[in-house]
Amino acid sequence: MKKKYDVGILGWWYGKNYGSILTYYGLNRAITKLGYNVLMVHEALGYNNWRVKWPDDILSMQFARRIGYNYTEQVHFSNLPKLNEQADAFLVGSDQLWNPLVGRVNDDLFLDFVEPGKKRLAYGTSFGNKNVDKFSPAFVEKHSNNLKKFSALSVREDYAIDIAKAIFDVDAALVVDPVFLLTAKEYDKLAENATAKVQGDYLSVFFLDPNLEKRKVAEAVADKLGIQKIVVIPNPDNGRDHAREIFNGERFEVLAEDTPENFIYTYQNTKYAITDSFHGTAFAAMFKKPFSSIYNTKRGADRFKNLLKSLGFGDTRRIYEKDTTETIKVNKNVSFDIDFSKADKYINEGRMKSLNWLKDKMSVKENRSGKASSEGGLKDKIKSLLPIKIKSSKNVLHNFNRPTFVANNNAWQVTTTKKATQLLVKPNKSVRGNLVWCELPIPLYMHQAYRINIRWSIKTTARSINLHVRNNKTGKFRVVGNIAVKGQTNTTRTDSVDFIVDGDGYDQIMLGAVHFTGVDAGANIQSISIEALGRAAVKKNNISNAPSEKAKELSEKDSSRFVSAYAQNMRSRNTGNAHALMMFHSHGLEKGLSHDDFRPGFGKIAIPNLAVEMNKWLTDGHSPNDIFFKISASVMRSYFERHKSLNVDVSHFRKLFEPRVLEAIANTNDEYGGVVNANSVREAKVKTNQDKQFLDVVYDRRSVREFTTETVADDDIVKAVKVATQAPSVCNRQPARVHQIDDPKQIRSLLQHQGGFKGYKAPPKLLLVTSDLSAFVFSVERNQAFIDGGLFMMSLLLGLEQVGLGACCLNTAMSTEKEAAVRKILDLPENEVPISFIAVGHYDPNLLVARSKRLSVNEVLVKQIN
Numbered sequence: 001m002k003k004k005y006d007v008g009i010l011g012w013w014y015g016k017n018y019g020s021i022l023t024y025y026g027l028n029r030a031i032t033k034l035g036y037n038v039l040m041v042h043e044a045l046g047y048n049n050w051r052v053k054w055p056d057d058i059l060s061m062q063f064a065r066r067i068g069y070n071y072t073e074q075v076h077f078s079n080l081p082k083l084n085e086q087a088d089a090f091l092v093g094s095d096q097l098w099n100p101l102v103g104r105v106n107d108d109l110f111l112d113f114v115e116p117g118k119k120r121l122a123y124g125t126s127f128g129n130k131n132v133d134k135f136s137p138a139f140v141e142k143h144s145n146n147l148k149k150f151s152a153l154s155v156r157e158d159y160a161i162d163i164a165k166a167i168f169d170v171d172a173a174l175v176v177d178p179v180f181l182l183t184a185k186e187y188d189k190l191a192e193n194a195t196a197k198v199q200g201d202y203l204s205v206f207f208l209d210p211n212l213e214k215r216k217v218a219e220a221v222a223d224k225l226g227i228q229k230i231v232v233i234p235n236p237d238n239g240r241d242h243a244r245e246i247f248n249g250e251r252f253e254v255l256a257e258d259t260p261e262n263f264i265y266t267y268q269n270t271k272y273a274i275t276d277s278f279h280g281t282a283f284a285a286m287f288k289k290p291f292s293s294i295y296n297t298k299r300g301a302d303r304f305k306n307l308l309k310s311l312g313f314g315d316t317r318r319i320y321e322k323d324t325t326e327t328i329k330v331n332k333n334v335s336f337d338i339d340f341s342k343a344d345k346y347i348n349e350g351r352m353k354s355l356n357w358l359k360d361k362m363s364v365k366e367n368r369s370g371k372a373s374s375e376g377g378l379k380d381k382i383k384s385l386l387p388i389k390i391k392s393s394k395n396v397l398h399n400f401n402r403p404t405f406v407a408n409n410n411a412w413q414v415t416t417t418k419k420a421t422q423l424l425v426k427p428n429k430s431v432r433g434n435l436v437w438c439e440l441p442i443p444l445y446m447h448q449a450y451r452i453n454i455r456w457s458i459k460t461t462a463r464s465i466n467l468h469v470r471n472n473k474t475g476k477f478r479v480v481g482n483i484a485v486k487g488q489t490n491t492t493r494t495d496s497v498d499f500i501v502d503g504d505g506y507d508q509i510m511l512g513a514v515h516f517t518g519v520d521a522g523a524n525i526q527s528i529s530i531e532a533l534g535r536a537a538v539k540k541n542n543i544s545n546a547p548s549e550k551a552k553e554l555s556e557k558d559s560s561r562f563v564s565a566y567a568q569n570m571r572s573r574n575t576g577n578a579h580a581l582m583m584f585h586s587h588g589l590e591k592g593l594s595h596d597d598f599r600p601g602f603g604k605i606a607i608p609n610l611a612v613e614m615n616k617w618l619t620d621g622h623s624p625n626d627i628f629f630k631i632s633a634s635v636m637r638s639y640f641e642r643h644k645s646l647n648v649d650v651s652h653f654r655k656l657f658e659p660r661v662l663e664a665i666a667n668t669n670d671e672y673g674g675v676v677n678a679n680s681v682r683e684a685k686v687k688t689n690q691d692k693q694f695l696d697v698v699y700d701r702r703s704v705r706e707f708t709t710e711t712v713a714d715d716d717i718v719k720a721v722k723v724a725t726q727a728p729s730v731c732n733r734q735p736a737r738v739h740q741i742d743d744p745k746q747i748r749s750l751l752q753h754q755g756g757f758k759g760y761k762a763p764p765k766l767l768l769v770t771s772d773l774s775a776f777v778f779s780v781e782r783n784q785a786f787i788d789g790g791l792f793m794m795s796l797l798l799g800l801e802q803v804g805l806g807a808c809c810l811n812t813a814m815s816t817e818k819e820a821a822v823r824k825i826l827d828l829p830e831n832e833v834p835i836s837f838i839a840v841g842h843y844d845p846n847l848l849v850a851r852s853k854r855l856s857v858n859e860v861l862v863k864q865i866n
Contacts, residue, residue: 050103099128312342565773576774638674704806707841723799
């Protein structure tokens with residue numbers, strides 16, 4: 001007779017990675033401590049090719065036997081009902097067990113084999129990311145029924161609560177990741193059994209996806225912190241050889257053996273941890289080890305953001321794969337001084353809350369139908385969020401009268417009366433960038449369909465009005481409909497706009513003053529209501545598909561992105577703005593210092609403004625070693641020294657700077673700013689193996705689209721970028737950025753969205769040149785990002801030619817949807833605009849290329865005749 005168990009746990013506890021192994025270790029031990037005996041259910045076979053026979057000697061199975069798990073053998077899914085004879089209850093969790101895009105997700109993970117009357121629970125189970133478009137009607141119909149048979153459900157991401165309600169019509173609680181169910185002391189027992197105990201002071205590196213760039217970042221962090229020894233924890237899923245290849249050299253020690261015990265011991269005793277692993281981040285926080293995380297976009301950056309937000313760190317623990325020695329040096333958060341109080345509170349309170357949830361739900365009594373006694377889910381109207389046909393034509397999520405509007409500046413006058421909210425555009429303020437919005441009662445779900453109904457009267461001479469949705473956190477907005485005015489002004493009317501949401505976080509309705517023109521232009525809004533629609537029920541979008549309208553829409557998106565990023569009113573709103581303004585003012589002083597007809601005492605506008613930004617920089621806690629701050633300090637030192645040599649009193653300017661800033665100015669030198677002779681060497685030239693004259697570089701460059709298999713050295717890319725940094729930019733603000741992509745899968749995906757490289761094999765490397773909009777300080781600089789980015793891109797192409805590489809620039813004239821896809825793949829921030837992709841590689845000199853005949857000088861050069 002088979003042994004009876006209180007609960008059978010289903011999940012990926014047999015996975016070959018520390019995250020999965022320790023996730024289920026935490027869950028197993030937490031339930032065992034509650035007094036229940038546990039059976040770990042192995043993966044069922046027979047569903048599809050993803051379900052395979054797992055070797056018995058892999059890392060996870062060896063750990064299971066050492067720990068003393070009771071576990072089943074792998075059987076065909078048709079034999080799963082027999083488990084009802086062995087266990088009184090069943091539990092699934094954690095991991096992405098309910099994400100239909102994962103091949104291993106099948107009916108058993110929804111406990112379809114469990115008999116009525118037996119308890120069914122889910123702990124911290126995930127649907128994957130926020131996107132709900134992945135749930136097909138068939139998937140939803142089948143598993144809504146399965147999930148409604150559960151006694152209780154819990155999830156690990158806050159947005160999963162909304163998905164459970166809106167898509168599957170079930171309630172779910174929020175709990176902590178299972179690794180947090182145990183205390184740090186409870187992991188000491190594992191660490192005691194470590195077979196590889198590293199000695200001395202060291203920095204630990206745990207990268208699931210290591211590469212040379214991450215190695216350089218790890219070295220830069222270790223150098224800044226004064227740690228010589230770096231201990232590398234390989235990815236246990238066949239990553240040992242790769243780790244040894246990348247982390248070679250006397251400074252590195254690769255952990256001798258892959259075991260969870262060794263992983264825990266190494267983390268518990270490290271001086272500092274760097275990781276691109278979600279659970280590597282979690283354990284660093286639990287053990288209170290100073291750490292930095294590289295958000296792993298391949299494995300879901302949202303998970304890192306959600307975790308670090310919950311722990312109270314926000315993005316302060318984040319470093320980037322593209323970080324340099326300089327950016328690491330000036331990053332104040334790369335430090336041993338970390339406050340873990342908020343993280344401690346989240347972990348301890350979350351542990352108690354989650355353990356109480358487990359204790360309570362494990363003891364829930366089932367009724368005869370097999371359901372728990374609690375009511376669940378939303379009403380039928382929420383089902384309209386599904387991408388299926390809706391029977392009811394009226395699915396009002398919310399209706400609000402006299403909505404409260406707020407504006408981003410004083411261009412709007414907002415007044416609330418007994419009947420309506422009055423929006424009035426002030427004279428001469430009907431221009432782009434003057435915005436007004438109101439909150440929606442709930443965030444809108446990505447890829448879902450809605451109808452907004454507005455009861456209002458309008459006064460404008462414009463032919464139409466654009467309606468937008470806006471993300472309050474990011475400031476991002478998009479047009480969802482165009483409402484024709486048709487001369488119907490000052491008449492109460494109801495307008496409806498249907499649309500499908502193309503992103504997360506939209507929670508506001510927005511209007512732009514540019515659409516309200518004429519005398520006393522504006523609107524009286526009586527009410528706004530929102531209906532959730534099935535995708536098939538969406539009417540043809542009010543936005544015209546005519547080329548002129550499409551161009552207008554794209555232009556408005558570009559404009560809104562610029563407005564959100566640049567330094568409005570010459571005041572910094574972010575780090576990029578602060579850099580831009582310091583460079584703008586200091587470069588203006590450099591130009592004054594370079595005049596032959598020198599005017600002592602100049603800078604009455606520039607210096608006070610520079611003082612404001614430099615003072616604010618240090619007050620906000622930024623580093624005095626930041627390159628832009630150092631340039632500004634160096635310029636001011638040159639300014640003060642020049643006037644001292646001329647016996648001109650400029651003490652009134654000196655008083656504008658705070659003592660800490662004056663100290664930085666006094667301690668700097670002329671290496672970073674000031675003036676030099678025109679024929680002097682500004683920076684050391686890049687050394688290459690090719691001795692080419694300028695005209696050879698320019699005339700030999702070709703657009704190469706077919707490359708050899710020869711490896712492209714990262715050092716050659718670095719040299720080419722170094723050449724490109726010599727390109728001019730407005731006020732030397734240097735907005736250009738270069739994103740290097742090495743992963744062949746990412747390269748193919750990006751080129752598919754770019755669309756102009758079809759028919760050719762993917763290049764060995766792909767670069768994306770972007771321009772940072774936060775580097776601009778005036779509204780008239782709206783196009784400067786593309787000018788500066790283009791100058792940089794051309795210099796980069798010449799740099800690639802100089803180092804002997806072939807290249808082809810590929811335009812980024814993409815649709816909004818394709819650009820959004822590119823941004824998601826590269827985790828590209830909104831303030832950076834794409835300039836051009838560049839395919840890079842070695843090539844056969846005898847390769848055929850397009851002639852690409854150039855125009856004659858007479859057709860290009862236009863001489864003005866007096």
